[in-house]
Amino acid sequence: MSATLDATHSIRPRYIPGYAIRDDVSAESRRKGFADVEGWGNVSVLQNAGTTLKVERGKTIFRDGDLAEFSYRVIGGAVRLCKLFPDGRRQIVDFCLPGDFFGFGSPDEYALTAEAVSDATVIRYSRKHIEHLGRVSPDFRDHLMALLHRGLSSAQNHLFMLGRQTVKERVTSFLLMMLDRQGRAGENGDRLDLPMGRQDIADYLGLTIETVCRALSDLKRNGAIKAPGTREIVVTNATLLRATAEGDA
Amino acid sequence: MSATLDATHSIRPRYIPGYAIRDDVSAESRRKGFADVEGWGNVSVLQNAGTTLKVERGKTIFRDGDLAEFSYRVIGGAVRLCKLFPDGRRQIVDFCLPGDFFGFGSPDEYALTAEAVSDATVIRYSRKHIEHLGRVSPDFRDHLMALLHRGLSSAQNHLFMLGRQTVKERVTSFLLMMLDRQGRAGENGDRLDLPMGRQDIADYLGLTIETVCRALSDLKRNGAIKAPGTREIVVTNATLLRATAEGDA
DNA sequence: CGTCCTATTGACTGTATTCAAGATACGTGG
DNA sequence: CCACGTATCTTGAATACAGTCAATAGGACG
DSSP, X not given: OOSOOOXXXXXXXXXXXXXXXXXXXXXXXXXXXXXXXXXXXXXXXXXTOSEEXXXXXXXXXXXXXXXXXXXXXXXXXXXXXXXXXXXXXXXXXXXXXXXXXXXXXXXXXXXXXXXXXXXXXXXXXXXXXXXXXXXXXXXXXXXXXXXXXXXXXXXXXXXXXXXXXOHHHHHHXXXXXXHHHTTOOOOXXXXXXXXXOHHXXXXXHTOOHHHHHHHHHHHHHTTSEEEEETTEEEESOHHHHHHHHHTOX | OOSOOOTTOOOOSSSOOSOOBOOHHHHHHHHTTOSSOOSGGGSTTTTTOSEEEEEOTTOEXXXXXXXXXXXXXXXXXXXXXXXXXXXXXXXXXXXXXXXXEXXXXXXXBOSSEEEESSSEEEEXXXXXXXXXXXXXXXXXXXXXXXXXHHHHHHHHHHHHHHHHOOHHHHHXXXXXXXXXXXXXXXXXXXXXXXXXXXXXXXXXXXXXXXXXXXXHHHHHHTTSEEEEETTEEEESOHHHHHHHHHTOO
């Protein structure tokens, strides 16, 4: 196995908002049904370099303002990155799914708080080590840059969502984005597992929990989706779903 | 003059939303009253490397989807980076002021459209050249990374604004942010020149132009600001202004 | 089986948008 | 330099949409 990864893999055009520094190599492997996550984990320089941690649902991994000693990668479960305010307001900036990296955001201190959405397993890497690798390996560096670029681009989609999309569009785009991140094309019959609750979705989309519920109920009512469980969504009318996300419905 | 720049300069905690890849060295020099912009422009490896261009107000510099051949730096005037949609919706992602870099966002194609807000002067650098410098100079690389990090962090503030702040808070935060970017602390008597019109502010804040006007009128009415001209703001009650931005008013 | 937590639905309220009318500023040409 | 025409900005009134408050329903877990 080579010590490098191709950093020029294609960027998918839609439904990839958020800041988690994602690794499309691993997304690709998920899409193709590989059980294990690939990507940096397979970069020889990083192999065995990290510590595996279990994080309980709801627990904080690091806080906005903490000294940024470590970077992380999600192995199992899900993590949310958010801005918390003294008065309780919360904006979720991204969800990190298996394969995603986080904690690269700021040179000194974390700019975000990271919490486990569900029970999660993460690998923790020393940032000193990561920085060293960056100095030593041009390919590793390129990869890092590409991931940062990806993060910026995702953020821009998210901004558009919050600033200019209606509630229906936001919620539908969110579902399509999550489908995409789980390697589903978003066709009829595709099933989506939501690792997060309604409040988390609301805080990601800049809405209240009630508004999210109502939007989902509307989608159920008009036959775009079914919801066998509160965290399971099945696409029943992909065309309608996409039209709704684009505002043509 | 050294070929490097200190990439570990402090990051200011507030009012720096947006994605323009800003150079705090130059921001610092503006703040201290230096007439000319410093930063990368003074990095010997970049000196004389770019082409100076004049861009008329309203003209497009590059479009979302264009091949990303160049990176830019604003010398005079202002540039907006935005996402445009077929149905006319627009989300401004950042304003670039003198000293700011833009067009670093994506490896292949631009992910945003760049347009001149006012008549502007920019320097255009070949991305191939920039990439070469990145390969050759570790310090240049660090600087680039730091700027990308900055961009991410700014984006997060912007997301919070759009997702969780009220109209009053957004508009007031925007004014304080612009003051900050013009090197003003935001004290009574400080004057702010807005290079952009109301519609641009609205598209940055995810609002309508009418809502922005009303919020500004409210601030005038309660004595927080005065507006000698439509693009000039004078702070008349800094305490109230800050309280409003934080939601305590 | 009961408790707790999350999700859903309903009724009402409040805020930002929409539509529409005026006012101000700006650039152009006389 | 002024007059005009166009852009932009501001204000007003009515509407629509998402938020709030409150009650009910559903699930997970002991």
